[in-house]
Each structure stands twice: as structure tokens, then as C-alpha cells.
Amino acid sequence: MPEPETLTVAVQGELGSNSHVAARAFFSPDSPSIVPCRSFGDLFAAVRGGSARFGMVPVDNSLAGSIHEVWDLLISDPPPIGGEVFLRIRHCLIARPGVELGDIRRIFSHPQALAQCSRFLTSLEAVAAIEEYDTAGAVKLIAASHHEGDGAIAPAEAAASHGMNILAEDIQDCHDNFTRFLVAGAESGQPEGGGNLKTSVVIRLGEGARRLTAVLGLLADSSLEVLRVESRKLSGQPWEYLCYIDLRGLVGSDLLARLRRESIDVWLVGPYAEGRRVEPEGV
Amino acid sequence: MPEPETLTVAVQGELGSNSHVAARAFFSPDSPSIVPCRSFGDLFAAVRGGSARFGMVPVDNSLAGSIHEVWDLLISDPPPIGGEVFLRIRHCLIARPGVELGDIRRIFSHPQALAQCSRFLTSLEAVAAIEEYDTAGAVKLIAASHHEGDGAIAPAEAAASHGMNILAEDIQDCHDNFTRFLVAGAESGQPEGGGNLKTSVVIRLGEGARRLTAVLGLLADSSLEVLRVESRKLSGQPWEYLCYIDLRGLVGSDLLARLRRESIDVWLVGPYAEGRRVEPEGV
Numbered sequence: 009m010p011e012p013e014t015l016t017v018a019v020q021g022e023l024g025s026n027s028h029v030a031a032r033a034f035f036s037p038d039s040p041s042i043v044p045c046r047s048f049g050d051l052f053a054a055v056r057g058g059s060a061r062f063g064m065v066p067v068d069n070s071l072a073g074s075i076h077e078v079w080d081l082l083i084s085d086p087p088p089i090g091g092e093v094f095l096r097i098r099h100c101l102i103a104r105p106g107v108e109l110g111d112i113r114r115i116f117s118h119p120q121a122l123a124q125c126s127r128f129l130t131s132l133e134a135v136a137a138i139e140e141y142d143t144a145g146a147v148k149l150i151a152a153s154h155h156e157g158d159g160a161i162a163p164a165e166a167a168a169s170h171g172m173n174i175l176a177e178d179i180q181d182c183h184d185n186f187t188r189f190l191v192a193g194a195e196s197g198q199p200e201g202g203g204n205l206k207t208s209v210v211i212r213l214g215e216g217a218r219r220l221t222a223v224l225g226l227l228a229d230s231s232l233e234v235l236r237v238e239s240r241k242l243s244g245q246p247w248e249y250l251c252y253i254d255l256r257g258l259v260g261s262d263l264l265a266r267l268r269r270e271s272i273d274v275w276l277v278g279p280y281a282e283g284r285r286v287e288p289e290g291v
Numbered sequence: 292m293p294e295p296e297t298l299t300v301a302v303q304g305e306l307g308s309n310s311h312v313a314a315r316a317f318f319s320p321d322s323p324s325i326v327p328c329r330s331f332g333d334l335f336a337a338v339r340g341g342s343a344r345f346g347m348v349p350v351d352n353s354l355a356g357s358i359h360e361v362w363d364l365l366i367s368d369p370p371p372i373g374g375e376v377f378l379r380i381r382h383c384l385i386a387r388p389g390v391e392l393g394d395i396r397r398i399f400s401h402p403q404a405l406a407q408c409s410r411f412l413t414s415l416e417a418v419a420a421i422e423e424y425d426t427a428g429a430v431k432l433i434a435a436s437h438h439e440g441d442g443a444i445a446p447a448e449a450a451a452s453h454g455m456n457i458l459a460e461d462i463q464d465c466h467d468n469f470t471r472f473l474v475a476g477a478e479s480g481q482p483e484g485g486g487n488l489k490t491s492v493v494i495r496l497g498e499g500a501r502r503l504t505a506v507l508g509l510l511a512d513s514s515l516e517v518l519r520v521e522s523r524k525l526s527g528q529p530w531e532y533l534c535y536i537d538l539r540g541l542v543g544s545d546l547l548a549r550l551r552r553e554s555i556d557v558w559l560v561g562p563y564a565e566g567r568r569v570e571p572e573g574v
Contacts, residue, residue: 070523071359072356073357073521076354122402122422123402123422136419136421137421137422138420139420186524220516220519221510221511221516221517224508225508225511227504228511232504233503234503234504237520237521238521239520241353241467
């Protein structure tokens with residue numbers, strides 16, 4: 009397995025994405041070298057294979073909820089998870105140099121980013137909002153196009169990464185929007201300064217047999233603090249669902265055995281060092 | 292207060308929306324008269340004011356999670372909630388009569404509907420996906436336009452409601468996608484045939500003091516079955532969040548008092564008759 013010598017961090021998406029911004033903030037004051045990956049599967053493969061030391065893995069957003077595609081990978085064959093960080097999401101309108109706000113006719117971005125800037129978009133006249141797979145990918149797209157009327161919504165970092173201009177900053181409707189990232193990679197598992205450890209538990213439950221009730225009772229009787237619970241219906245399994253539970257503390261073997269008895273399957277993600285809230289750094 | 296004589300049902304959005312489809316399925320074999328409302332606030336006002344006897348209120352989707360805007364209204368000044376139904380979501384590509392699939396260059400729909408048909412959209416060449424506020428509203432939009440290349444993604448009902456053609460059916464990536472609706476209106480509260488009653492509890496919690504843990508312990512110790520839990524960060528309140536909890540059964544005054552002691556605020560929605568899964572009716 010190759011041992012990368014520098015601080016390499018795999019992210020899903022293009023340079024300048026929110027994952028890139030989260031990596032800069034998490035590893036600050038060190039400057040990570042970003043490894044863009046086409047998919048979350050590629051990101052996990054990069055960390056497992058050693059072509060990146062770490063990976064920034066977005067797991068949920070305070071407005072949009074859990075990112076199920078990522079959790080599906082986290083419970084199938086995850087690399088070690090050690091860290092956590094909450095990044096405040098700040099959106100900018102970005103365009104080619106020389107283009108002004110009044111020129112913009114089409115705005116490209118990820119569907120969530122477009123939805124989170126709806127007041128700003130409504131304030132513009134005769135502008136079409138068009139979905140792209142990635143915020144920073146939308147900036148890369150307009151950088152390669154020669155339509156004067158094209159803009160993209162993305163982090164400020166994406167403008168810097170692709171040589172574009174920022175036409176408007178902080179255009180999101182809600183300024184209290186955080187995306188939570190877990191940090192993949194064996195070394196990230198060392199908590200610093202005696203901080204709290206968290207464990208995420210993913211439990212597969214079925215219909216009947218009071219299963220969620222029993223699981224919640226086990227957790228309530230444990231010494232762990234329950235920070236977050238989210239149930240998710242399983243596609244293709246009409247009577248089964250997954251429950252994501254974030255706990256402060258470690259899940260011992262006795263509690264794990266009891267959870268297994270009350271459920272169809274149980275996966276542990278972590279333990280990892282409890283994260284802090286960070287702002288995007290200036291670019 | 293005017294007493295409507297017919298079976299009038301307020302829905303958010305245009306004729307042919309999924310709320311319209313849900314109303315047809317819930318009240319079948321009766322044929323409800325649909326009252327389109329611009330916003331969820333208008334929908335609740337129509338039911339409270341008596342201009343509609345019932346209202347179909349979408350509260351969560353098995354892929355996208357809870358619809359927070361609706362829950363915010365449900366806990367502020369809701370009409371009585373009595374019924375529940377789970378509608379399978381089936382998307383169609385709809386266009387003006389005479390337009391063929393190969394003509395389509397722009398497809399309009401609600402962001403969630405576009406996201407749920409991404410495999411179909413990717414299979415089309417040189418087609419732009421453009422966001423609209425409502426699926427059936429997108430059909431109304433293309434019905435009023437004269438661009439041959441315009442299509443919309445919406446329920447089959449929307450094609451019938453607006454005199455449009457269906458070019459492709461069942462274009463959603465996932466066929467196991469259900470939206471849950473609650474039925475507002477005083478009379479909807481009568482459970483039929485001794486079915487189960489459900490109660491939704493919305494709890495406002497703060498940071499620290501093990502509050503979610505304590506709440507879950509109270510529920511685990513009660514005789515109620517916990518069907519679903521979802522935590523949601525509160526915008527503008529960094530350390531507070533809402534927790535949506537669906538229970539099978541009735542919340543007695545003793546449990547309610549205990550929940551109040553462990554939380555910042557508690558709201559009960561229901562009790563309502565537990566719903567069944569329904570398919571869109573043929574149109």
C-alpha cells in the first residue's frame with residue numbers, strides 16, 4: 009500500500025466544493041492537498057487504498073437531513089472514522105471575470121444549493137435555475153463555457169479554485185445552516201485534549217415487535233447521551249427501516265449485544281472525536 | 292361560518308398535484324371537489340375558515356424526510372387532524388398534445404421530482420432540467436407556453452387536469468417512494484372499524500441536560516409504540532432542535548406533563564386514524 013507523504017484529503021466533487029472548504033477548516037493551520045473524487049465510492053476507495061490519508065465525508069445537513077447515499081457506504085465497507093466537524097454553509101453567486109449581475113440569465117448549481125438560495129433567485133428577473141451534480145462542478149462548467157449569461161452558486165473557494173469572480177456573497181436564505189462531516193482515515197481517530205468521543209449507531213429495524221421502542225429503551229437505560237435520532241424507510245423493503253442514532257460516549261459489548269437482539273442488524277460508525285462548528289476560511 | 296355542502300378538499304398547489312391524487316385515493320369512492328391553494332398557510336386557513344371541509348397535508352416523504360414548513364404550521368395554529376394516508380409517488384413526463392419525446396429540450400418540475408427521476412433525465416440527450424415550485428404547476432406552465440420543446444414531470448392526474456399528454460410513465464428511479472399525508476378537518480377524526488389511533492408529538496429540546504435521552508426514556512417506559520423519530524436542528528437557534536415522534540396510541544395527561552418537564556415545549560398533533568398505503572387511481 010503506498011504511503012502518501014503529504015496531508016492528502018479526498019473529497020467528493022470538484023476543487024472548491026464544501027467538502028474542500030471543510031477539509032481546509034478541519035486541518036487548519038495545515039494546508040491539505042485535495043484529491044477530488046467523482047463519487048463517494050471513489051472517495052472511500054481512495055482512503056482505503058492509501059492514495060489519500062484522509063477523506064471528508066458529509067453525513068447530514070441541518071436543513072436537508074441525512075445524506076443516505078453516504079450512510080449506505082458507511083455501513084457497508086467503511087474506512088476507520090475518527091473526526092467530525094460542522095461547517096457553516098455560505099453560498100456565493102459566481103461568474104466569469106467581466107460578467108455583471110445584470111448579465112446573468114442561467115444559474116447552475118446543486119439542487120440543494122438552489123433551494124437554499126430561493127429568495128435571492130426570486131429577486132432576479134428572467135433567470136433560469138438549472139441543476140448540476142455539484143456546486144463546484146457548476147463553477148467548473150461555467151468556467152469552460154463562453155455564455156456571458158451563465159452563473160453558478162457555490163462556496164467562495166470555488167471561485168478561487170477556478171479563476172472566477174464572486175458577484176454576490178451570502179445569498180442563502182438561512183444563515184444558520186451547517187453540514188456535518190466525518191473524517192475518514194485511521195489517524196483521525198485520536199481525540200485531542202481529552203474531548204468527548206461520539207459513536208454513531210445505524211440500526212435496521214422491522215415492522216411489529218415494538219423494535220424501535222425497545223432500542224430507545226436500551227439507550228435511555230444506558231449511560232450514553234442520545235444526541236440525534238433519524239428514522240429512514242428502506243427502499244424496496246416496505247416494512248423495514250434504518251435508524252441513525254448519534255451517541256455521546258462508547259458503545260460497550262454488552263449494550264451492542266442487547267441492541268443486536270432487538271434489531272435486524274446493527275452497525276457502529278466511530279468512535280470519533282466530537283467536532284466543533286467552523287466557518288469557511290477566507291480565500 | 293359557511294358550511295360547504297359538498298366534499299371539498301383543500302390542497303397546496305395546482306390541480307393534478309400529488310395532494311390532489313392523495314385526496315382522490317383517501318376519499319374514494321367519493322369524488323372530492325379540489326380547492327387549490329397557493330401556500331400551505333392558505334390551505335390551513337381554508338380549512339379553519341370553512342371554505343373547504345378537509346385539507347390534504349403532506350408531512351413527510353420516505354426518500355426526502357419531513358416537510359418542515361408544514362410541521363411549523365402544524366404546531367402553530369393547526370386545524371383538527373383526523374386521518375392519515377401514504378401515497379405511492381409515480382412520476383410521468385408530460386407535454387402538449389402533438390409533442391414527442393424526441394422534441395423535448397427543457398423539463399420543468401419541483402426540485403424533488405427532478406431529483407427522483409435523475410436516471411430518466413440522464414438518459415435523455417441535450418435536455419435541461421428546470422425547477423418549478425410545484426409538479427402540477429409545471430404542467431400548467433407548459434400548457435400555457437407554446438414551446439414545442441417543453442415538458443414537465445408530474446403525476447398522471449396533472450395531464451388529465453390540464454389537457455396534456457403523457458409521454459412516459461413511472462420514470463422515477465425508486466418505485467418504493469411514499470409521501471405521508473395527514474387529513475385536516477374536524478370530521479376526519481373518526482377512526483373507522485376500530486383501527487389504531489396514532490399521535491404525533493413535536494418536542495423542542497435544548498443542548499445539554501440529557502434532554503432527548505430523558506424524553507426517549509419516558510416514551511420507552513410508556514405503553515406506546517414509537518414508530519418514527521426525526522431530530523431537526525432549529526434555524527437561528529444554534530443549540531435547540533425539534534424532534535418529531537410518531538406514536539401508536541394516545542398520549543395521556545400524565546405522560547404529557549412528564550414530557551413537558553423534560554423539554555422546552557411540546558405539541559400534540561392528532562390523535563388520528565392510522566393510515567394505509569394507497570396507489571394513484573387511474574385517471
